[in-house]
Each structure stands twice: as structure tokens, then as C-alpha cells.
Amino acid sequence: MNSTEIPNWLKQRAFLTPNRIALKTENEEISFLTLHQNVVKKANQLTFAGIQEDDVVSVLMKNRIEMVELIHALNYIGAVTVLLNIKLSSSELEFQLKDSGSKIVLTEDDLLEKVIHFNNEIIRLKELQELPEKDCAIQGYFSLDQADTIMYTSGTTGNPKGVIHTYGNHWWSAIGSSLNLGLYQDDCWLLSVPMFHISGLSILYKSIIYGIPAVIHESFDPKRANDAIMNQGVTIMSLVSVMLKRMVDELGDQSYPNSFRGMLLGGGPAPKPLLEDCLARHIPVFQTYGMTETASQVVTLAPEYSISKLGSAGKPLFPVEIKIEKDGMLANPNDVGEIVVKGPNVTKGYLNRMDDTKTSIVDGWLYTGDMGYLDEEGFLFVMDRRSDLIISGGENIYPAELEAVLLAHPGILEAGVTGVDDEQWGQVPAAFVRKEEGSIVTDDEIIAFCYKKLAHYKVPKSIHFVDFLPRNASNKLMRRKLIGLLKDENND
């Protein structure tokens, strides 16, 4: 039995509804037909540049129409696209390029500096636009089992892992979401989260599959986002708590129009006061739960429960199941345990990491590492992302990665990182450091050292020197106890 094939999505969409608007920016609107034509041109230029079916190609770019076009063009060719986070440091990018076996990096002038010194072939957008075309054999069908994109995400230990998304993962994500949220003729989705994250990329695919416009913002700005809802027909938006709070503040005493259907709120448990504030102001919020490995949201709170189950992430999308496991057993209702997810939008695995894949995905069930419980009616309440995950302004920060950098400093013997609450970003990383004997390294020096090695959002906002780190019997760092050290420090 072959995997289900669906006609090339954008090509089919451009055939079915050529004149509908596909993308909007502040300056232009592009129909599906024009987008398709632009994509064919780009696919031909990439073909001229030597990119072929099954090649792995990295894209390092800000949200912009050309980024959308390149992602689709790589689909047309049948290449596999690695989406690179533009905030990463050079050494972080180098790891992902090597690990994914990227043949070529597509980037733009502003970001060139980050990758210029690597061995990979680089094509800048401006160069690409000048290239001649060579006829590309456009993929007529996408097989749902076929690898489409790769995004890196860090685990509890070690290096980031490349999550493989098949066309099927993206397809089922879009379909599952539409069966939950509905699909209205005038729907229009604001895409102001990065397309190198699954939250942004999934909107791009929804736009094509649903036949609705995506309004693209290069970066998030609360005033522009509010304006898109108030004046540009945006009906749905994906965001995280810190963005929502800024939008609500900026909104003042204005209200969104009735045509606005809702805020799809992801990126970790939301503060209840914010949700209550939105409720009081009649701002519809759909709490969601999802991650890169599940190709975006897999659990969403249905409209009819937004009041009675405030604070819950809801129930699974139609094709998805969740369960809670505790000590290898199914947990009882209201008992906290690990959240385990199954469904056709769950990744088939991590690139070149058979062992990690086998550990994380058992019989189709993904062990998320996140903690939560189901109430008696089966509503999910997420307690904590992976015991140690720090979510800062919608970006995931993995303590293990920061600790590895800290330990590379010659003056540091031991290091532990945890998140501390922050009004602006939700959480920010704090580092606990035990110096090498005799070392006179200062916190400023350590922070400067981190800036060289890490994306800026990952750099610890505070360094705390300690005499010991809390470890369990097997000497494993107990990150959750780090916060206690901070309290001790304050009591001194």
C-alpha cells in the first residue's frame, strides 16, 4: 500500500482559486496564481543553481514573501528544507548545517555574516533573483510520507536534534485545526511569529490548504498586529502570552471587531490573570498545546469550554490522542504525569538519531517530557514544559545547552541553568556557577563569553556564584532546586 498522494498543494490551490489573495504585507497583496508563478520562477532558478530532488537545503531568512516563495519552490523541486532560526549564533548554525547535511544555504544580505565563513555554498536572495532559469521537474504530487522540512529543537541533554516533518505532518496539522476551529470564507491568518518555527510555518501551509490569505509581518509589533485585526481583516492569529499581553495593553479601551475569531495561544501555560482579562474584554482566546514534534498545536480548548475550563489547553484535535503516564502506568484523572501524544501530525523521528527517536516515540506515541494532567472529562492541564525548558518570549531555551557553553569557560567548574519569572518575557534564564579553584572570573566576563557563543535571547540574565549545585544520588543536576538557591541568596 502506497502512502496517500495529494496534488502539489500550491499548484492545486492556484488552479482551484487563482484570484484569491494568498499573502498580504503592508505594501502588497499576492494572489495564489501570482504566488505559484513566482514559485515556478524561483524553482527554476534554484534548479539552475544545482538544487535537485532530495537535496537538503537550509533557509536562513526573516519572515518575508520571498521566504514563503523559497519554501514552496523547494517543495516544487522535492528538496528537503531546513528552517534555521535567525537568532542563533554562528557556531549553533554551523552545527545544524553540518548535522543536516545541507548542500546550500539560502539567505539574505542582513544575515549573511552569520554563515559566510562556513564551507556550505551560499546563495543570497539578491543573487538568486539575478540567476537564469532552468526548467524544474515540478513535483505533481506530495506523498504524505515524504520528508518536507527539518527544524532543530534541543532535548534535555546534548545537542539540538532535527525534527523531520513530512508533508503528512503538515497536512494533518492543518486539517485537524480546521475541524476544531472551523473554516470560514473570510478567514485570514496573521503570521507574525517566525516561519522558522512551526507556529509560523504551519500558517503558511494552512493558507495554501484552506485557500485563505496570510498577513505576513517581518516581526511582531503589538500596534501593527492590532491594526491588522482592526483594519486588515485578520480573523485568527497565533501568538504566545507575552505577545498577547502587549497587544491587550496596546489596545487600550478599543475592542476587536466581531469578525475576529480568536487568538491561538501557544508556547506554554498562560498566566490566568491574562486569560481572565481577555475574557472580561471579550477577546476570544483558544489555549493550545503543541510543539515542534507535533507540527504545531495538537490540543486546543474548544470555544464552548473557554469559560468553564479556563486555564486548560483543552482536548486533542480530532485525529489526535493524549494520555498521561506516571511511572510507566496510565495516570488517574487529576494525577500529574508525562504528557504522551499520538496522531498523524506527530513526527516520524529525529534526523540521523535512531536512538533518540526510539526513546521518544514508542508505538506511535510521542513522550513529550512535558508534565500535566487530564481532568475527569479529559481536558488537559499543562503544568510545566519539560521539567527544565525555559520559554522566553515564545522562544524555547534548553538549560543543557547553556550549561555546556558555561562549562567551556576555563574559570567554571560546574554550572546549572533554570528559568526565573520575568514580567516582560515570561521567563528568562539564570545561571548558577561554581568557579574553578582560584578563578577570579566575574559575572560580566561570563555574560560576554556567552554572547559570543549563543543566540542573544539565550544568554543568562543573571549569574549566581555558588559553592555547590543541588544533585541527586546519582549526581544528576536537579535543576528544579536551583531556584531555591536564589531564595537563599536573597535571604542572606
Place this chain on the structure above:
Amino acid sequence: MNSTEIPNWLKQRAFLTPNRIALKTENEEISFLTLHQNVVKKANQLTFAGIQEDDVVSVLMKNRIEMVELIHALNYIGAVTVLLNIKLSSSELEFQLKDSGSKIVLTEDDLLEKVIHFNNEIIRLKELQELPEKDCAIQGYFSLDQADTIMYTSGTTGNPKGVIHTYGNHWWSAIGSSLNLGLYQDDCWLLSVPMFHISGLSILYKSIIYGIPAVIHESFDPKRANDAIMNQGVTIMSLVSVMLKRMVDELGDQSYPNSFRGMLLGGGPAPKPLLEDCLARHIPVFQTYGMTETASQVVTLAPEYSISKLGSAGKPLFPVEIKIEKDGMLANPNDVGEIVVKGPNVTKGYLNRMDDTKTSIVDGWLYTGDMGYLDEEGFLFVMDRRSDLIISGGENIYPAELEAVLLAHPGILEAGVTGVDDEQWGQVPAAFVRKEEGSIVTDDEIIAFCYKKLAHYKVPKSIHFVDFLPRNASNKLMRRKLIGLLKDENND
């Protein structure tokens, strides 16, 4: 690679949105949770009666809530359901029961007589309701490749063939339709076509997958159908032309509420005057094209083209492709040929008929036997079912085209056209006409009217006035039976 599995649809729906209404009749409303509970009981009773996974079980029943429950109960058990047309004669039913290898027939008292003298075990609804329960191992997942239902359909020659529908065929039909029509929170579908036809059965599955109510009518009545739209919140309805015409007539000078989203019009080419009438009266009509083998509609006219492409069946659903073949070659735009369809809602084949399957489905493309053309923009215009094609002196004549002209005459209420043998031309068209009440139109006047509208070779050579036209259970004109009226007339 295994086929995609989705959690048991009704069970999942009852878990996700237990309190939403699943089914409405004139007397009752049933929530998804109650429906699930009723279905579990029926599955247990059927298990007690000896029905097991993979058994083939026939259902001979009128539209009613118990029929819905039995179809789901057979899904829960993992049996394969044969849907029998209640208008069939005993000998036609006998053939289908034998051919499908049905173990048991589930029926109701009113229909018992039709099957009582066969060897099959029969369970009447009333008997079933009295049976004890035996715990059934409820199917937790439906594999999209798994056979679910069988419906018989006649080809151009020979015995009816059992079309196998997998769960995937029904799933993709529902999904493809939602991506085209959208899916609104208040959607509600009127089910007044028989559930033993794909048009009715597909609504039952849409209700579960979308989480919306289906309003069930035992049979079609224009007044009750209008009332369901005007007063019971029906937003979408599936029907054929003759039903639509009767509803429009019955509606008088009233209008449907704005919440009404549209008439899904199938069952063959629609008369243009009717479509124009609906347009003038702001009744949204979605022309569609589909058949049992495609698990209902596969081509639908999108809202934005309802005026500019009036009379077209539209473009394919998102996962579907169509092409036109003529003499084994791809036809040019506007050239009539055979309509060929591909997509995940196309049946995998006919039960126990490998040869027919191989002839009809080649590389996933279904050769429909229907004639039509694609215009330059790819819109499908269905000319006619190939079996109905009249070939006269080497010229092709499509009955639907003549019927549309006849229906445009103010004195004509219904019309059907078929070919009769002719020494000179091979075949010539004969028209069967039901007059408007009180009309005194003559055959000469009608023929003169046709001469004004049609190429001369297409004008009917005879007009036969009748009191009714032969229609099947879904009210579709059965042109092949027209010739029988002629014989009756000669015998008078």
C-alpha cells in the same frame, strides 16, 4: 508503512464534544454522547446476535435514527456494511445479498416482506431492541485502508457491482468537502436523501467528523425541507434538481434566512433555467458532480464562480484531479470526452470483480463513463452519463441538454429524454413530458419551441405526455426506464 489510523470517529467525537447535537428528527434531538451510548448498546446486541469483526452485514432500512445507530454499531464491531436500496425488487435484493456474501440482514417490519424468503438470517429492528448485550471489542481506530461500506451501482451493462468504500474514502470525502465549502460553527446538514445512497451516507459521516447536527427526514418533502431551513437551523442541504424545483415552487415568495449557506446540487446536469431562477432569488446553489465510486461529490462550483460559470459543476475538491480523455488521449479544452477522476475518495474497486475494477480504475484514475469537457480555465461541464448518450446519424446528442430546453418552456413541469431506435439515423431522441397543471401545450408547439433553441438534429422526434417520470430513491431521473413508458403507451 501502515495506513493512517484515526481514533474511532463517533467515539472520539463523543469524547471531544459530548453535548453538541448529533441528530435531529421532528420529534427528538440526540447528542453525540447519547448517540455513542446508544451505539455501544447496539454493538453489544449485534455481538450477542453473533456478528463479528469482518462479517458482511446488510442493512435494509429507511432513513431513521436507528439506521444511523446500526451503521455506527457495525463500524464499532469492525463489520462491513452493505447498504441496500429499499426500492429494489426482491430479486434485485437477492442478487446483492448473495453477491456480497451477507451473513445477516438488518431490517424493519415494513420492509421485511422483501427479504423474508431468502436464506439469510434476518434481524428486525424490534427483535434487536429486545436482545441481551454481549460486550463488543470496540474498534479503537479506523484504518483509512479498511473496508467500511458497500453500495451497489449499475454499470452500462450487466449486473450491479458492489462499490467498496474504505474509511479513507469517506474521510477524504468529508475533508475535501469542508476545504471547499468551509466549516462553520453553526452548520447543520439536512439529510433527506436516502442513507443507502452515498449522498445520504456521506452526510452521516460529515456530521461525526465535523461535529455538526444532521437533520434526518425519512423521505423528501418540499414543505418539510423548507421548514427545516426556515425554522430548524439547517444551513446546508444535498439534493437533485427535481427536489430543488419543488422546494423553490413551494417556497413561493418567501426567502431563506441569511444563515442558509447553500444547496449542494448533484445527480446530474441541472437545467439552466432552474439555476437562473435560484440566482435571481438569492438561493445559493453549489453545483456538484460525483458518484458512488467517488464517495459523493468530487467536483463543486466554488461560491465566487456561481454566476460567471453558471451550469458548470466546478473544479475538483482539493485532493482530487479530473481530466478528459477522448480516444485514449487527453482532450483539448472544450472538447467533449470521458471524465476521468483521481483522488483519495475514489473507491479501490468493485467487490469480487477484479476485471471490472481493472477496467475502470487505471493507475488510480477512475474512468467514470460520463461525458463532459473542461473549459480553458479547467471548469468541468458534465454533458451526460455515457449510457444515456444518443448517437444519431453520427452526431452525439445529450439528453440533459434537451431536457433543459424543454424545462424552459412555461407549460412543462418535468421532462426526460431518451433515444429510440430509428432505421434512418440509428437513434433519435424521444421526449417524455409532464405538463404544468392546467397547461394546454401541444406536441407541435413543443417541437416548434425546440427548433428555435436547438440544432435540428437534436430536436425530439416525438413528444409523449406522461403523468410521472421514473425516478430512483434519490429522485434522480432514470432515463433508461423512459423507454418502458413508450411500450406502455403502445399497449394502451
